[in-house]
Amino acid sequence: MSANLVNMLMEATWQTLYMVAVSTLLGAIGGLPIGVFLACSQKGELLSSPTVNKVLGVVVNATRSVPFIILVVAIIPFTRIVAGTSIGTTAAIVPLTIAAVPFIARLVENSIREVDSGLIEAARSMGATPMQIIRKVLIPEALPGITLGLTLAVVSLLGYSAMVGAVGGEGLGDLGIRYGYQRFMPEVMGLVVLILIVLVQLVQTIGEWIARRVDKRAPSNRGA
Amino acid sequence: MQTDTTTGAAITFDAVGKAFPKKGGGSVMALEDISLSVEPGTITGIIGRSGAGKSTLLRMVNGLEKPTSGAVTVAGRDVGAAGAADLREIRREVGMIFQHFNLLSSRTVRENVALPLEISGTPAREIAPRVDDLVERVGLQDFRNRYPAELSGGQKQRVGIARALATQPKVLLSDEATSALDPETTQTVLELLGDINRDLGLTILLITHEMAVVRDIASHVAVIEDGHIVEDGSTYDVFTAPQHPTTQSFLSSVTGVTLPHFIARQLRDTRPEGNAREVMRITFAGENATDPLIAEMSRDLGLQVNILAGAVEEIGPRPFGNLLISVDADGAEQARAFLERNQQRTEVLGYVG
Numbered sequence: 001m002s003a004n005l006v007n008m009l010m011e012a013t014w015q016t017l018y019m020v021a022v023s024t025l026l027g028a029i030g031g032l033p034i035g036v037f038l039a040c041s042q043k044g045e046l047l048s049s050p051t052v053n054k055v056l057g058v059v060v061n062a063t064r065s066v067p068f069i070i071l072v073v074a075i076i077p078f079t080r081i082v083a084g085t086s087i088g089t090t091a092a093i094v095p096l097t098i099a100a101v102p103f104i105a106r107l108v109e110n111s112i113r114e115v116d117s118g119l120i121e122a123a124r125s126m127g128a129t130p131m132q133i134i135r136k137v138l139i140p141e142a143l144p145g146i147t148l149g150l151t152l153a154v155v156s157l158l159g160y161s162a163m164v165g166a167v168g169g170e171g172l173g174d175l176g177i178r179y180g181y182q183r184f185m186p187e188v189m190g191l192v193v194l195i196l197i198v199l200v201q202l203v204q205t206i207g208e209w210i211a212r213r214v215d216k217r218a219p220s221n222r223g224a
Numbered sequence: 225m226q227t228d229t230t231t232g233a234a235i236t237f238d239a240v241g242k243a244f245p246k247k248g249g250g251s252v253m254a255l256e257d258i259s260l261s262v263e264p265g266t267i268t269g270i271i272g273r274s275g276a277g278k279s280t281l282l283r284m285v286n287g288l289e290k291p292t293s294g295a296v297t298v299a300g301r302d303v304g305a306a307g308a309a310d311l312r313e314i315r316r317e318v319g320m321i322f323q324h325f326n327l328l329s330s331r332t333v334r335e336n337v338a339l340p341l342e343i344s345g346t347p348a349r350e351i352a353p354r355v356d357d358l359v360e361r362v363g364l365q366d367f368r369n370r371y372p373a374e375l376s377g378g379q380k381q382r383v384g385i386a387r388a389l390a391t392q393p394k395v396l397l398s399d400e401a402t403s404a405l406d407p408e409t410t411q412t413v414l415e416l417l418g419d420i421n422r423d424l425g426l427t428i429l430l431i432t433h434e435m436a437v438v439r440d441i442a443s444h445v446a447v448i449e450d451g452h453i454v455e456d457g458s459t460y461d462v463f464t465a466p467q468h469p470t471t472q473s474f475l476s477s478v479t480g481v482t483l484p485h486f487i488a489r490q491l492r493d494t495r496p497e498g499n500a501r502e503v504m505r506i507t508f509a510g511e512n513a514t515d516p517l518i519a520e521m522s523r524d525l526g527l528q529v530n531i532l533a534g535a536v537e538e539i540g541p542r543p544f545g546n547l548l549i550s551v552d553a554d555g556a557e558q559a560r561a562f563l564e565r566n567q568q569r570t571e572v573l574g575y576v577g
Contacts, residue, residue: 122326125286126340126391127315136342140330216371217329 005188008175013195015089016171019164020157022093027100027157028150034060034101035108036134046120046130060102069163071095076167092169096160104153111145112138144215151207155200162196172196233297234395234427235262235285240294242280242451254280255451258294262444264394267421267428269442269459271435271474277451278431282397285429286318287311298395316344319388323400325380327372333359333383334368340390358386362416378409385416389424396420398430402437414441435478439463439539447471460539464509465569481505481533481546483573491574495553500575502556503532507569508545518549521562527555550576 034056040046041053066074072095079094080086115138123133139146162173172192180189212218240258243251255277262268272278283289284296287303296303298314306314327336334355341351359368362382372380381401388396398417402410418441421428432438438445438459446456447470454468466472476482483491483503491503508517522529534547551559553575560570 116324116326118322118324118326119328121288122320122322123339123343124288125315125318125320125397126343127312128343129312132343136339137328141328143330214330216331217373 008179009172009188009191009195012170012172012175012192013199015169016158016161016173016199019089019092019096019161019169019171020154023096023100023157023161024150024154026093026097027104027153030097030101031104031153032108032146034105036112036138038105038109039112040130040134040138046133060105063098063102064106068095068099068160069166071099072164072167079167087168089164089169089171092161092164092167092171095167096157096164099160100153100157103156104149107149107153108142108146111142111149114145115141144211144217147207147211147214151204151211154203154207158196158199158203232264233261234264234266234299235429236260236295236297237281237284238295238297240281240284240291240296242277242284242289243292253451255291258451258453260446260453260456262427262429264427265421265425266444267417267430267442268444268446269438270429270431270446270448271433271438272431272448272470273433276448278448279399281448282399282429282431285395285397286315286320316340316391317393318395318397319391319393320397320399321381321384321388321401323403325372325377325384325404327380327383327387329372332369332371333364333375336372336383337386337390340387344391354390358389361389361420362386376409377405378413381405381409381413382416385413385420389420389426394427396426396428398428398432400432401430403432403434410437411440417441435474439478439537443540447474460509460542460544463537463539464507464544478537481535481548483532483548487532487550487576490576492576493574495575496577498577500553500577501530501550502553502575503548503550503573504556504560505571505573506545506547506549506563507571508536508547509542509569510567512566512568513543513545515566517563517566517568518547521559525555525558525562527551527559529559548573 037047038053038056038060041049043050072092075095075098076086079091082094083091085091119137119141120133123137128136161169161171162176164171165174165177172195176189176192179185180192237258237260240255241253242255243253245251258281270278270281280289284291285298285303287306291304295305298318301310301314303311303314328339331339337355337358338351341354356368359365362385364379364382364386367375367379372383375383384401402413405413414437417428420426421441430437430442442459444457445459445462446453447462447468448454449470455462455466455471462471463475466475482488487503495502518529518531521527528551530550532548532550534545536543536545563570
């Protein structure tokens with residue numbers, strides 16, 4: 001294997017990690033509050049505002065319905081405004097983030113909905129404000145679920161990041177298409193797939209380990 | 225908050241009603257015309273079957289439910305009329321414990337007890353010593369850094385009690401707090417509640433479907449059925465002289481005095497022809513409760529008394545007994561007159577041939 005190829009693989013791995021890490025971070029910053037709001041704003045809930053809830057729900061579903069490759073090209077004008085360019089690895093973070101936000105929002109919503117409603121009642125009986133209930137009860141109690149949700153999001157974004165070659169975003173997927181497929185270098189394709197498998201395994205293992213650490217419900221995890 | 229000394233009562237329900245909207249229009253009355261006054265420092269039990277409305281009634285005291293008519297006051301403050309900020313303040317004066325404990329699984333025992341203090345904005349340096357005091361009061365000092373998943377049901381409820389006491393409330397609401405516990409653990413939790421009531425002068429309002437809980441700690445009881453209070457008074461009076469059929473049926477489950485099956489099967493409502501025996505229930509209460517009345521009756525009236533079942537109960541320091549006997553139907557009227565002269569209640573259950 002040539003030193004050149006090794007360099008290309010390392011470069012591509014770095015680009016993939018960069019895109020996925022930044023878009024996960026931005027996606028979580030956007031998705032967490034939206035997910036919390038979706039979980040708490042139906043009629044009669046803590047932040048009851050059914051109309052906003054419905055509108056937001058439709059927007060989230062609509063974004064999630066668009067196939068990622070179409071989302072990437074459809075929002076090119078928007079990407080140019082945000083990133084200053086519509087081409088390149090940094091520009092690719094824009095569609096990745098836009099796909100991540102509603103995905104993470106739904107995962108957060110599901111985790112929060114699984115928190116026992118008795119805990120909300122207990123917090124209300126203590127005189128907690130809705131924001132206190134969210135901060136001190138809902139998010140800490142949903143944390144194991146949210147952690148696993150974020151793990152799932154990272155794995156999905158690793159997959160999505162392979163498609164951003166379409167707008168000049170580089171990374172492992174792009175390398176696989178351009179060299180492995182178009183230049184017919186099966187060893188490059190094989191290595192790209194192998195690195196992706198290792199990355200997914202790593203992310204999944206780390207995610208599950210953190211989730212176990214924060215989950216105090218299971219008797220097998222009797223922390224100090 | 226100042227306690228309203230003009231009314232005196234810790235909690236009052238004044239003609240309270242609660243209607244829930246029904247699917248497809250209309251509404252269901254969950255509670256109707258509830259009037260009840262809970263004196264400071266007492267333990268009052270509300271007993272009823274599931275669906276009777278007792279849970280709704282309890283939740284009105286801290287405003288988790290609002291009455292649709294009438295008024296609920298805690299220490300003189302109208303809960304139903306309170307705005308959001310006032311309501312949060314009232315809630316800090318009213319602790320609550322739950323059937324399923326409702327502890328945060330992500331927090332240790334100490335952190336759970338600290339939660340209401342964090343919510344009320346207590347400075348961190350005041351929280352730590354108070355939490356340690358409370359954890360010790362409920363006897364969990366050795367478990368203070370454990371998570372709820374590591375505790376037994378009784379220990380979890382102790383955490384719930386410590387947490388409810390954290391903001392030094394004047395009133396404690398108990399929502400079936402012992403219903404998920406085994407009988408032995410129930411006893412220890414009830415004893416803890418009794419101690420707190422005595423030591424802190426805390427007013428406790430509890431709901432339950434178990435008469436034994438009422439017998440063991442409540443000084444007052446209200447029986448609720450279909451959204452109405454059908455009977456209320458001091459526990460001793462209600463236990464020894466229940467008026468309403470619902471109360472009587474709750475009591476039969478706790479006194480454990482029921483007819484042996486072979487007699488219950490033969491029992492009929494009217495006296496048969498020829499030789500017959502009358503079956504009656506005698507409730508011993510009051511000053512003569514411990515007198516050997518049956519022996520006296522048998523001797524004085526020359527009656528053969530057949531004892532079928534019996535038990536002596538205690539409510540607080542006062543004993544009362546339940547006895548099922550049969551006597552010759554011809555002498556039964558005399559027997560009942562004798563017992564009633566001695567201030568004991570009798571009830572004819574039927575006749576056997």
